[in-house]
Amino acid sequence: MAETAPFTIEQFYRFMSQGKLMAAQCMECGKIMLPPRPVCDKCFSDKLQWKELTPKGRLETYTVIHVAPPKFQPLTPYTVGIVRLEEGIRLPGMIKGVELENLHVGMELEIAFDSSLPSEWPAWPKYYFKPA
Numbered sequence: 001m002a003e004t005a006p007f008t009i010e011q012f013y014r015f016m017s018q019g020k021l022m023a024a025q026c027m028e029c030g031k032i033m034l035p036p037r038p039v040c041d042k043c044f045s046d047k048l049q050w051k052e053l054t055p056k057g058r059l060e061t062y063t064v065i066h067v068a069p070p071k072f073q074p075l076t077p078y079t080v081g082i083v084r085l086e087e088g089i090r091l092p093g094m095i096k097g098v099e100l101e102n103l104h105v106g107m108e109l110e111i112a113f114d115s116s117l118p119s120e121w122p123a124w125p126k127y128y129f130k131p132a
């Protein structure tokens, strides 16, 4: 029934809890939308399908957080980056498992799912990036 599940952020999280990175794809023009939307933002078609994305990509940019909201303060310093997935989608997230001096733009990272992350992680809970 995954094909007909609603194209909502809640459903996106539900897939993520199953270890799947899913985006909405327009069946008319092929546009991939993450976060998912019920209507294509390119051609306005509502003929969409769920597409499982390759859970890896390359680091485009990153920043090190030293001062965080209270919930995240125990995790500091931590690194947040934007990874460009193989499908061309950009996804922000926390990066773990890499020494700061080894981080570099262009490095290959993959997505790992971690249900222990605070659930109010800005925009994208329950996952992080790690070296591929």
Ligand SMILES: [Zn+2]
Pocket: 026, 027, 028, 029, 030, 031, 040, 041, 042, 043, 044, 045
């Ligand atoms: Zn479209």
